[in-house]
Amino acid sequence: MSTPEERIRELGLELPEPVPPVASYVPTARTGSLVYTSGQVPVVKGELAVTGKVGAEVDAEEAARQARICALNAIAALKAEVGELSRVARIVKVVGFVASAPDFHGQPQVINGASDLLVEVFGDAGKHARSAVGVAVLPLNAPVEVELIAEIA
Template identity: 50%
Template sequence: MIDEKLESLGIRLPIPPKPAGSYIPIVISGNLAFVSGQIPMQDGKVAYTGKVPTERTLEDAKSAARICAINILAQLKANLGNLDRISKIIRVSGFVNSAIDFTEHPKIINAASDLFFEIFGEKGKHSRIAVGVSSLPLNSTVEIDMIVEFTSG
């Protein structure tokens, strides 16, 4: 079902990006999957770098958040085998590389949250944080991590 939903939205999951450091992309504990922070990697490169709004627009940052969300789904599919196993998105944490006086972080992370709602419906409703930070790995514009509950498969 989720694969069909992704297809209807024109979303093709990429090969999951490799970690940029000494960590693993997902930790499974019981029926929870903790997805490590994903940045907007596309074709092996960071698609969006720089601070919002001085180097990147709000729209650029929303696009970056959407790519992060898609990369999270790619990591989950690679590790769970099937996205239909996701029974609940528990928590989304979004970090925006932003100028000190920028305060519209929620609008940016909404791009990821809205995508999760669209794909998973009620199961996609989650708790969340959306914060601004002074820098992110590889000068990425956005980084997002997530915790999901899943069923045995």
């Protein structure tokens, strides 16, 4: 069976460098066997390609693609903390935030972009509990933000 890093490459993706914090926090915090990532926005090479509210300036399909980028950034932060992604025993919980137009109700489908990538990368260990929450605005006017909790073997 291939490693999570190999599966990322097989998906045609490249694991980015961890996104540096934009405020007073650290990218990850570890306690016991759990690693918590800070919220990750869809930054690619230092920039957001998409901004705005989902259901207004951003459609749900694009927002799901952006949630996938958020998850990839969370995986990068996780790898920086633990070294090898094969040490991840399980993705325990994902929390996804969607900057939503007032009449947008598809937050779960948007955050599926992140959830699906985690299962593609970690297999059954990527299946997780989850919350998908609509919010008025996110940092940097990002359409989505994703954080996760991982158990480390």
